[in-house]
Amino acid sequence: DAGVTQSPTHLIKTRGQQVTLRCSPKSGHDTVSWYQQALGQGPQFIFQYYEEEERQRGNFPDRFSGHQFPNYSSELNVNALLLGDSALYLCASSSINQPQHFGDGTRLSIL
Amino acid sequence: DAKTTQPPSMDCAEGRAANLPCNHSTISGNEYVYWYRQIHSQGPQYIIHGLKNNETNEMASLIITEDRKSSTLILPHATLRDTAVYYCIVRVLMNNDMRFGAGTRLTVKP
Numbered sequence: 142d143a144g145v146t147q148s149p150t151h152l153i154k155t156r157g158q159q160v161t162l163r164c165s166p167k168s169g170h171d172t173v174s175w176y177q178q179a180l181g182q183g184p185q186f187i188f189q190y191y192e193e194e195e196r197q198r199g200n201f202p203d204r205f206s207g208h209q210f211p212n213y214s215s216e217l218n219v220n221a222l223l224l225g226d227s228a229l230y231l232c233a234s235s236s237i238n239q240p241q242h243f244g245d246g247t248r249l250s251i252l
Numbered sequence: 253d254a255k256t257t258q259p260p261s262m263d264c265a266e267g268r269a270a271n272l273p274c275n276h277s278t279i280s281g282n283e284y285v286y287w288y289r290q291i292h293s294q295g296p297q298y299i300i301h302g303l304k305n306n307e308t309n310e311m312a313s314l315i316i317t318e319d320r321k322s323s324t325l326i327l328p329h330a331t332l333r334d335t336a337v338y339y340c341i342v343r344v345l346m347n348n349d350m351r352f353g354a355g356t357r358l359t360v361k362p
Contacts, residue, residue, distance in 0.1 A: 145295070172347050183339060183352030184296065197349055231295050235347040240286070243295030 143168065145234050145244035153250045154222050162217040162247045166234030172196075173215040174241060175207060176231040184231055190215055219249075227251045256340045261357045264334075270327040272356050274340030277321040282344050285316060287325045289336040290355070296339065299325065301346070330360045 146165045154160050166173055172191045176184035186199035190209035209215045213234075219226055227250050233241040257275040264270040276285065284303050288296040300307055300314045302323070307314045313326040327334055339355040 174347075174349065176350075176352075183337075183354055184350070186349035186351065189347075189349060199349060233295075233350075238346060240298035240301065240346050241350060242298065245293070245295045 145232055145242050147230075147232050147244040147247050149247060150245070151248045151250075153252060155252050156222055156224060158222050159218065159220045160222060160249060162219075162230050162232075162249070164215045164217070164232030164234075164244060166213050166215070166232075167242045170234035170236045170239070170242070171213050172235045172237075173209055173213065174233045174235070175215070175217045176233065176243075177201070178229040178231060178246070180228070187217070222251050224251050256342055256353055258338075258340055258353065258356045260354065261359070263359050263361055264327075264330045266332060266360055266362050267329055270330040270334065270358060270360070272325040272327075272338050272340075272358065273322065274325070275322045276340070276342045279320050279342050280344075283342045284344065284346075285314065285323050286341045286343060286346075286350065287312070287314065288339045288341065288350070288352075289334075290339070291333075291336040296350075296352070299338075330358075332360050332362065334358065335360045 174189040175187040178184040189197040193209045204220045206218045229246040231246045233243045235241040286301040287299040290296045302314045316323045337355040
């Protein structure tokens with residue numbers, strides 16, 4: 142049983158570009174959350190998707206957007222990339238009364 | 253939302269019990285205590301959670317004080333593979349946004 146899978150594992154972009162990160166949830170999970178983890182810090186919640194709708198959102202600008210598909214997979218989009226967006230982006234999936242399972246993340250570097 | 257306080261780092265000898273403390277003095281009655289850990293270059297891994305009773309699973313034990321203002325995660329026989337950052341989080345629901353602090357960096361030494 143595959144856990145949470147994220148792609149790509151690493152990505153390099155330049156300032157001003159746009160990026161799309163992808164996440165496939167663990168089998169049986171219907172909720173996907175995205176987190177940003179800067180070097181040396183704990184993960185920070187970006188937003189959560191359930192039934193293809195954004196259900197919760199953390200303190201992140203509108204440059205960060207997402208989508209959830211009917212098969213529960215999800216994408217995170219970041220526009221107008223800044224140097225400060227360099228981080229590990231984590232996806233977590235869950236279902237009601239189940240703990241969140243995390244993928245190993247996408248390492249995004251902005252030059 | 254309750255905030256948590258954890259020591260920034262701890263060491264433990266291999267084979268000994270690792271006891272990781274967490275203070276959550278402003279916890280509400282319906283908030284659970286969750287523990288996750290993050291091994292280098294991996295995503296966080298769920299360990300255990302509890303409301304007010306002590307809990308045990310195959311990974312660890314969770315001891316919550318009677319007033320619920322603090323808790324301790326116990327790894328009974330720490331191994332080198334348990335070296336990681338351990339996060340204590342207080343939230344109502346499992347699929348709420350998990351609010352990670354800085355955690356405790358546990359180093360298990362041979």
